[in-house]
Amino acid sequence: MTESPSAPVGFIGLGNMGAPMARRLLDWSGGLVVCDVRTEATLPFTEAGASRAADPAALAARARLISVTVIDDAQVIDVVTGPAGILNTAGPGTVIAVHSTISDRTAENLAAVCADRGVEFVDAPVSGGAAAATRGGLAVMVGGSDAALELVRGPFGRFSDLIVHAGPVGAGTRMKLARNLLHFVAFTAATEAQCLAEAAGLSITDLGKVVRHSDAVTGGPGSIMLRDTTAPIPSGDFWLPILTHVRNLGEKDLSLALALGERLDLPLPLAELALTRLADGLGVGRPLLDKEPS
Structure with a gap:
């Protein structure tokens, strides 16, 4: 498969993260095909010119580059291999990019199943939240082949301004897990700092202002990495x-x-x-x- 700006892109999962990411693809020259179990979630996209698919299989019959942003491993597995999943209709050369944070083992297992069908699988979790997706400022951590990375660069560049090739399939997910380990350990440390401030009679709201101000200057924990x-x-x-x-x-x-x-x-x-x-x-x-x- 040779991906080009004229090829349609599919997007499955239009929730808090998926919707702003997909919106950045509405003007993709090859067209955008969307799918979500909630029909109402697709309406803003069809009204803006995108096409709607009833299920992942119907979407895969029309798109050869498919982004998936659903909740968990079970949903990703169902979207890819289920009764109405992508692999029922995906032709050889189709690229499936999963942006959900799942197990790296799940990514590797799905990649093997996809490879048997001539389909390329990429784990491509994102970091930055909905606000970054809205402005096209996400970081994407890609696990997959060099060839697959080149195929996804164009669409990914619509909703991200940093694309990191972490390594083979599974590596993108492992990088996201390391990044989120820092995120939530830091959140837990923030709760401990708040307790100290509160016990000392200080305003934890003001402490939060100081933290956000100084981290914006110093870069926070990432500044030592x-x-x-x-x-x-x-x-x-x-x-x-x-x-x-x-x-x-x-x-x-x-x-x-x-x-x-x-x-x-x-x-x-x-x-x-x-x-x-x-x-x-x-x-x-x-x-x-x-x-x-x-």
Whole structure:
């Protein structure tokens, strides 16, 4: 298959994420075919010129590049292999791109089933939320072949401004899981910070304003994710003094926060864990840096 701007694109799943992504494809020169179990979800698209398919199989009979944005593994499996699934009608060379966050094993298993039918499967989860989808600013993490990546670049470029080829099928999902691990651990840390602020008689709303303001400047946790490895940093490496400085500041501030929590009789288990793991996580653990020369 040679994908071109004249080929129709299909989009299955028009929920909170799928709808703004699909809207960015309404003016795709090859046309847009949409499908959702809720007929009312397709109406804004058909009114704007898109075509509607009754089910994934009907959509696959008309589109050769198909984006899927449904809720979970079970729905993805049904959309691809179910009684009215894509593989019932998909011709050889069809590309199925799943944007849902699913298990990497599910992605690999579906890729094998699709390959038996001459269909290319890509796991392509996204990051950035509905607001980024609306303005075309999503990040897409692609797991699939080099050839498949080139086929999806055009449509994906409508709703994203960062496309990362993570590796073979499954790698896109693994990258999304690592990204969301950071997201929700950070959310849990935010709840602990709020508890500390509240116990100290502070406004947690004002704290939130400070966090959003400073993270917009510093980049937040992503600002330290610049190295090629998590191994200990060797002497003479460019990053050694930078991340040593981060470690020193972090350990000082975590210790002060823990002391405040102790005075307020407030346990801070994540802060305690961070204090023990920060140095090694940054690659500048004290056994490496601070041992006396022999």
